[in-house]
Amino acid sequence: MRRAFVVLLVLVAVAAGVFVATRRPKHGRGGSGYSGNGVVRIPRARVSGNEVDLQSTPVRIGQKGDAILLALEAVLQAKPEPGQPRIFPPGVRVLSVRVEDGVAKINMSDEFNQLRQSGDTTEALAQRALIQTLAQFPQVRSMLVLVGGKPFESEHTDWTEPIPVRGESALGAPQ
Amino acid sequence: MTTASPNTIRGVVIMAAWLLAASAALGAGRDDGVRRIPLAVGGNLVRGREVAWDGREVYLPMDALGALGLSARLSSRGDVATVSVASGERVRVAVARPLGQPMLPLSELAAAASVKYRITKDGCSILPIIRRVQVQGLRVAVTTALPIHAEVRPAEGGKAVTILLPGAALGGPLVPMQHADSNGVIRNVAIRSGDDGVRLMVEAKLPVRARVEPGTDPCDAVIVLEAAHEEKGAPQPVPAVQSAPVGAQSTGVQPGPLQNPERVDAGQPPTASPERPASGALENASAAATNTPAGAASAAPPAPKSSAQFAGIEVIRDNDAHIQVRIHVRGQTEAKASMQWQPWRLVVDLPGAVCQTTDTEWPVNHPLLSAVRTVVEGNGLLRVIADLTRVVGYRIHKESDGDWVVDLGLPRNAGRRLSEATVVIDPGHGGPSATGCWCVLDGRKVYEKDITLAVALKLRDLLTEAGANVLMTRTADVDVPLHSRPVLANENSASVFVSIHVDEMPGSSRPSGTTAYYHFDDAASRALAQSIVEHIAAVSGLPNRGARSDRTLYQNGLAVLRGSAVPATLVELAFLSNPYDRKKLLDPGFQRLAARAIADGIRAYLEGTPGSDTAFPVPLPSTLQRQP
Numbered sequence: 001m002r003r004a005f006v007v008l009l010v011l012v013a014v015a016a017g018v019f020v021a022t023r024r025p026k027h028g029r030g031g032s033g034y035s036g037n038g039v040v041r042i043p044r045a046r047v048s049g050n051e052v053d054l055q056s057t058p059v060r061i062g063q064k065g066d067a068i069l070l071a072l073e074a075v076l077q078a079k080p081e082p083g084q085p086r087i088f089p090p091g092v093r094v095l096s097v098r099v100e101d102g103v104a105k106i107n108m109s110d111e112f113n114q115l116r117q118s119g120d121t122t123e124a125l126a127q128r129a130l131i132q133t134l135a136q137f138p139q140v141r142s143m144l145v146l147v148g149g150k151p152f153e154s155e156h157t158d159w160t161e162p163i164p165v166r167g168e169s170a171l172g173a174p175q
Numbered sequence: 176m177t178t179a180s181p182n183t184i185r186g187v188v189i190m191a192a193w194l195l196a197a198s199a200a201l202g203a204g205r206d207d208g209v210r211r212i213p214l215a216v217g218g219n220l221v222r223g224r225e226v227a228w229d230g231r232e233v234y235l236p237m238d239a240l241g242a243l244g245l246s247a248r249l250s251s252r253g254d255v256a257t258v259s260v261a262s263g264e265r266v267r268v269a270v271a272r273p274l275g276q277p278m279l280p281l282s283e284l285a286a287a288a289s290v291k292y293r294i295t296k297d298g299c300s301i302l303p304i305i306r307r308v309q310v311q312g313l314r315v316a317v318t319t320a321l322p323i324h325a326e327v328r329p330a331e332g333g334k335a336v337t338i339l340l341p342g343a344a345l346g347g348p349l350v351p352m353q354h355a356d357s358n359g360v361i362r363n364v365a366i367r368s369g370d371d372g373v374r375l376m377v378e379a380k381l382p383v384r385a386r387v388e389p390g391t392d393p394c395d396a397v398i399v400l401e402a403a404h405e406e407k408g409a410p411q412p413v414p415a416v417q418s419a420p421v422g423a424q425s426t427g428v429q430p431g432p433l434q435n436p437e438r439v440d441a442g443q444p445p446t447a448s449p450e451r452p453a454s455g456a457l458e459n460a461s462a463a464a465t466n467t468p469a470g471a472a473s474a475a476p477p478a479p480k481s482s483a484q485f486a487g488i489e490v491i492r493d494n495d496a497h498i499q500v501r502i503h504v505r506g507q508t509e510a511k512a513s514m515q516w517q518p519w520r521l522v523v524d525l526p527g528a529v530c531q532t533t534d535t536e537w538p539v540n541h542p543l544l545s546a547v548r549t550v551v552e553g554n555g556l557l558r559v560i561a562d563l564t565r566v567v568g569y570r571i572h573k574e575s576d577g578d579w580v581v582d583l584g585l586p587r588n589a590g591r592r593l594s595e596a597t598v599v600i601d602p603g604h605g606g607p608s609a610t611g612c613w614c615v616l617d618g619r620k621v622y623e624k625d626i627t628l629a630v631a632l633k634l635r636d637l638l639t640e641a642g643a644n645v646l647m648t649r650t651a652d653v654d655v656p657l658h659s660r661p662v663l664a665n666e667n668s669a670s671v672f673v674s675i676h677v678d679e680m681p682g683s684s685r686p687s688g689t690t691a692y693y694h695f696d697d698a699a700s701r702a703l704a705q706s707i708v709e710h711i712a713a714v715s716g717l718p719n720r721g722a723r724s725d726r727t728l729y730q731n732g733l734a735v736l737r738g739s740a741v742p743a744t745l746v747e748l749a750f751l752s753n754p755y756d757r758k759k760l761l762d763p764g765f766q767r768l769a770a771r772a773i774a775d776g777i778r779a780y781l782e783g784t785p786g787s788d789t790a791f792p793v794p795l796p797s798t799l800q801r802q803p
Contacts, residue, residue: 009187046286047683049304050718055286058269081266085682090690093704119612119623119679120747121686124728131730155609155657158737162728 033138038063040071041136042078045085052085052121056129068137069097072106075133087125089114102141103162104134109127112147120156127163134165141166204610205298209273213298216242217323218372227273233292233299234271234278237258243288243301244321260287265698274375284763289320291344301646302344305373306394310364313400315377316390324395325387330552337552337750338375338398345373348657360402365515365590369526369556376552387574411647483508483577485528485557488547490536495542496585501561501578504528510579512571514702516709519563519784523571523581528557543567543583565783566706567591568698586699586780587742588670592640593778596670599663601735602631603676606654612679614751623677623751624652626760630748631675641774661739671777672743674735677760679752687753688718692725692745704744707776714772715765717749717756742780746773 011069034040041056059078063071072094092111099102115123134140142162145152151160211225213237221242225233236258240247245293247256249270256279258266266287270277276452281292281299291302304323316324317340326339339458347370362378377385381402388397483506491499502510502523511524536548546562561583568586573579588596604611604624611623628649635645646667648660664672680686691708693700704722712719725732736743748769759765 006184006187009184045680047680047685048286049306050686050688050720052680052683052686057281067176072535076637082264083683085680086252095603116608116609118413118681119677119751120728120733120745121678121750122612123679127729141439155604155611156243158731158734159305159453168532 023142030128034071034138035069036067040067040074040133041069043130044074044078044080044161045087045125046081047084052125054132056132066097068099068104068134068140069094070132071136072097072130075129085122087122088112089128099139102139103147104128104137104140104143104165106143107146107149110148112145112152116153116155121153123156127157127159131163131165162170188247197609207510208644212275214239214242214301215298215342216301217303217319217321218300219323220298227278228294228299229273232271233281233294234273235281235284235681236276236278240279240284243284243289243290243513245637247279253277255719258284258287299341302342302372303394305340305366308364308366309772312359313360313383313402315364315375315398315400317375317396317398318390319394319396322393325398327348327385327387327398328552329384330376330550334379334401336377336379336383336385336398336759338377338385339372340375340396341372343373344368351410352520357743360400363517367524369524369658371526374541374552426715455649473517482506484531485525485549487534488538488548488549488559490537490541491546492541496590497581498539498541498544498583500547500561500581500583501770502581504577504579505531506577508577510571512581514566514705515711516705519579520565521561521563521569522655523559523579524562525556525557525559525579529555530557543585566701566702566780566790570696570698572787584698586702588699589702589781589783591670591781592642593638596644596777596781597667598630598646598647598777599667599669599672599741600634600638600639601647601660601663601672601674602627602649603674605649605652609654612677612751614757621761626677626684626748626751628652629677629763630766630770630773634673634675634773637770637774638777642779654745657734658738660735661737661743664743665738665740669741670781672739672741672742673703673707673773673777674733674745675773675786676745677749678748680750684753686750687756688712688720689715689749690747691722692733692736692747693722694732694739695724695726697742699745700736700739700744701743703742703777703780704746706780707744707746707773708780710774710776711746711748711769711772714768715749715759718761740794743745 039058039060042059043056046055059074061067061074064168067074072144076088076092089111091109092114093109095109097106097108099105100168130143130145133144142164144162145159153160209227209229212228214221214224214226221239224236224239224242226236226239237247237249240258245258245260247258247268249256253270256268256270256277258268258279260266264287266283268279268283271280272278285292289304289306290493291304293300293302303319303323305319306316307318308315309318315338317338319340323340323342326341328337328339329335330337345366360379360383362380363376363377365376367374367376377398377400379400379402383400383402385398385400388399389395390397423563483504486503486505489503491501493499501672502525504525508525508528513522514520514733515522530549530551533548536546544561544566545564546559547560550558552558561581563583566586569581569584570582571579602624604622604627608626609624611627613620613622615621628651631647632650633803635647640643646669647661648663650653660674661672663669678686678690689708689711691704693704701722701724708719708722722744725736731737733745736745749760751757751760
């Protein structure tokens, strides 16, 4: 009798656990902070008419490991949708990332330098994609992109100083 | 076998109770804030269909996708939907269940369906994007992403027609527009987006009247203009308002709005709803224009609220180089300012402002401004038009008493002859490591740095011939540090700094056209950028992407513009990734044309419009005359 009661209680506990797990949203909501649920919003380029902009989609990065690193890897390796452009150079990886005093210092592999051979539209999308990704992490206030340990040197804009990641939503929309 | 002790049983009971309580709390917490809201498409309420709104995202039920011209299939696990677009493209979208049933986030469907959306207190409004505007003779064909209504209204005494597309939106600042008015009746076609939809303003050289005809495609509307021939000197009256649904079939069926989305197959036009009056969108617009509660209560995109009264214009002359236009407004209204060319004018739109004055024109006697006038467009849009004598710098701000104040000024370093000016030309990139973007032509790489240098050298020759003092940041394929480029302009107190670049978007051949960037909101640089991009677009045959702040690109803006103390612009001539643009960029003839247009733009910035009060009455050298 007691054994049956224990089994019943265990079954109830398992059912409750399953209920909680199945009610977890499969889609990350909105574009605000990372909630620790293993889902981040990853921006991809999308051409609409004669304009190119970013559109974010939820991507599961898992809950094991450094979420910022996983999120950055996800945005770098995000496959473009059919017919849509790729933002980052193929093969680019994050070698390391650490956050110091709110500054995310991202050390990229050498492939990131191929952005120097891109137009303003592409490079701007790359910067904004990184910003939008990092803006989901409250502990990050700005980012500094390094290549081989040195600040990335662009042919268009200044990446050598930390770039704020807040207020990015004000960017992008053509005036 | 051991039996469980009472403590063990007690522990398991407590754990189970805690888990149950936690799961209940979590479950209840997730539904908090998720509510059902009405759905409207193209300004028309979709009855029987509601969407979920959690404060951040709109979720569409699977069976409501037809309203967007989409269809979807759920994966076997039910966590992903494959959405089919009318074009045949398929998009995989994660499924959410905010209300228990499978739903899709609208933010991920909007681009696929070429729509925008807006959340108001009345619900979710889906706004079909204007895909194309084609002017062929006296026919203006408008293609939208979804069938919507079109209305025509006369304006400016019959010499203009406003085509109102309620519930529509622009995909960007540029709409693909083809203009081939062989009759020469249409002077200008402008397109503007407002809270209530999109307006096409067709200006004619003589009084016209217009009617709406259905197009061959359900998403087409054709507006046919007819010259209102004068009989005994009097133009025929233009019909007050005409309306027809975009998509009305020639069979006489009134299909129009999306009332039965469940009956709509993907890629097919929605069927007609006998319940809906054909003029529903018009009723909404009219109600809003007259400020009746019916307009506010509609689920359509909100018409401008008429809470502001326009009391008149006051022009305050400061000096010959500066003038202030005060737009007296009482109440709350937004203002959108934009500069237009041919002729130069500044247009300030005040949606929803109600005229409290019968005055429509205010006399101005100023070197920069020839007149200020107002035009009341349909649906409560008040337009203030400042007719300019030349390209100017402007700033607009709102005073605490509700007035909008527009400061117009002669841009920095303007008001001088080109022959007295120092122009710094910056061919983008250069050297072995700073090639810029590139493409492969006949098996060899063609670099941006070579195209920019070719155009820059041609521009140098033209400006030098016109008597300007020209300085170049480079004249050969050498590396020039980015931050030293504007220093050349600053140290030489240059009149203007012009950087020449080429844009690209690898993986997409669609983006096309010319863009001129200015730094943040610098008014003089904006005027320079506007002058140059308009002159290029007038002769290049490429889309005009306009003058844009470099803030729209980068957090810090463009380095060469940020470092410039003189009026500066960075011109992206065209897209190397677009085959049509690329062909032009590599053509020396086009390079000469672009260089000449840039020179014309610089001259217009410095000297003003030929013949105007502020222009120097010097004839253009032959090398700067635009070729026919």
